[in-house]
Amino acid sequence: MAQQHSVIIIGAGPAGLSLACSLAQAGLHATIIEKQPREALADPAYDGREIALTHLSVELMRQLGIWQLIPDDEIGLIKKAQVQDGVSPYSLDFDHRQNNLEALGYLVSNHLIRKAVFAQADSLDNIDILTGITVEAVRTDAQQASVTLSDGPVLQAALAVAADSRFSETRRKMGISASMHDFGRVAIVSRMSHARSNEQTAFECFQYGGTLAILPVSAQLSSFVVTASGKQAQALLALSDDDYRNEIRKRLGSRLGDMTVASERFAYPLVGVHADRFIDQRFALIGDAAVGMHPVTAHGFNLGLRGQNTLTKAIIAAASRGQDIGAPQVLQQYQRQHRLATLPMYYGTNGIVKLFTSESPPAKLLRQAVLRISNNLPPLKWAITRKLTEVGGSALSPLKSTRSIPQPQHDSRP
Ligand SMILES: Cc1cc2nc3c(=O)[nH]c(=O)nc-3n(C[C@H](O)[C@H](O)[C@H](O)COP(=O)(O)OP(=O)(O)OC[C@H]3O[C@@H](n4cnc5c(N)ncnc54)[C@H](O)[C@@H]3O)c2cc1C
Helix, strand or coil: CCEEEEEEEECCCHHHHHHHHHHHHCCCCEEEECCCCHHHHHCCCCCCCEEEECHHHHHHHHHCCCHHHCCHHHCEEECEEEEEECCCCCEEEEEHHHHCCCCCEEEEEHHHHHHHHHHHHHCCCCEEEECCCCEEEEEECCCCEEEEECCCCEEEEEEEEECCCCCCHHHHHCCCCEEEEEEEEEEEEEEEEECCCCCCEEEEEEECCEEEEEEEEECCEEEEEEEEEHHHHHHHHHCCHHHHHHHHHHHHCCCCCCEEECCCCEEEEEEEEEECCCEECCEEECHHHCEECCHHHCCHHHHHHHHHHHHHHHHHHHHHCCCCCCCHHHHHHHHHHHHHHHHHHHHHHHHHHHHHHCCCHHHHHHHHHHHHHHHHCHHHHHHHHHHHHCCCCCCCCCCCCCCCCCCCCCCCCC
16 A cells, blocks of 8 residues: 655665655644664765865754754855965965955864764654665656555655765656766865964865865864875775875975874765756756765755755645645746756866866966956956855745854945
8 A cells, every 4th residue: 555645765875855844834744764774874884075065055954953963063164265276386275254254164074064964854753764675666646656665665746856875766767867977086085183273274286197185174174175086096095094194294294383183084986976967757866866965065064055046935835825746837936946057067166176176288378367357357256255154045934943053244345
């Protein structure tokens, strides 16, 4: 016998769980299907990813009751950002004070985001989380979406949503194609402690042959992201902690003083994905299943949060009019709005990666010019900062919160 559910969500990552919380707050029921065991969701292991969050994302997480579950001392503030190219000491600089913001953005470990969003979803009555299970088949028709679980039962709902990663099996099962770009590089992430303060500065250096990014976890602890070709990555992963520290030191110089490796290293192959459609009959893609970004602009989860918010708004509007929440016009509204947000960001990011990793002399000249022009044109710099920090984006109407976050002090458009 098929069981009836309002919305079935496949994948209990941060995007799928956030959507479940949003729907539950609006009084709808969500059932989540996740292949990992419950323990891995309740207490996820550290995975090396430090997630830079925009102001809009923090506001959305606060409204969902997720932000309040992240310990204050686990939230890093990014007050400044610096971008350098090659061996030139010239840098494009962003400073929170230029835009009158408390911080440009906030840094939280991915496993802590996962832990908080799971705890919040698990505490809500109208969310069921089925763990240790996968999806055998997804079928949709004009009346309903049916999801067959790997252990036999068939669930039926007004809408099925896939949030099962950038390599989404459900997207493929639904016959939705995607543009994929394999950058042929691997990001190696790890933490290091250091003698000098990072001054809450995010630092990105597009060195020739590889890039190095440093994100401030706390004053004397930073996340290091090294991108390298597959072969180089294997060699870097095989180094002892001391040799790896020395290798980083060679690339960075004495900027942070003496350094000590403070975590294991994790490797992430860099593959960007943009689904050619975000919807089908009674079906939608969210999170990385819709758009999987290159991490250089730090927008993957930020877009995931925004997407689930856009979908929820369309669903709530239909529900409040007494309409079918899985109707084509509801899903089309989501697709239209979210593609408008993701397409420029996705192709813009890929363009930046292409320009800043090319070894050709014209590209090297062009990027020096880009850094200088961006630095010296205040309106352009202001616009870039607004885009990257997502200050003043539109969220769901505010709900009661128990803990406030630092807010932008005032708008400072020149
Ligand atoms: C190195 C690195 C740095 C990053 N930095 C940032 C940053 O600074 N800022 C930012 O915004 N983003 C960043 N990101 C991106 C961010 O991590 C992702 O966008 C985000 O984690 C995606 O969440 P998701 O829920 O869509 O997918 P995932 O986190 O991939 O979760 C998918 C879930 O679905 C489950 N699943 C998969 N298949 C099935 C199935 N068949 N059945 C059931 N369950 C299934 C998985 O077990 C998993 O729990 C970074 C990514 C990387 C790799």
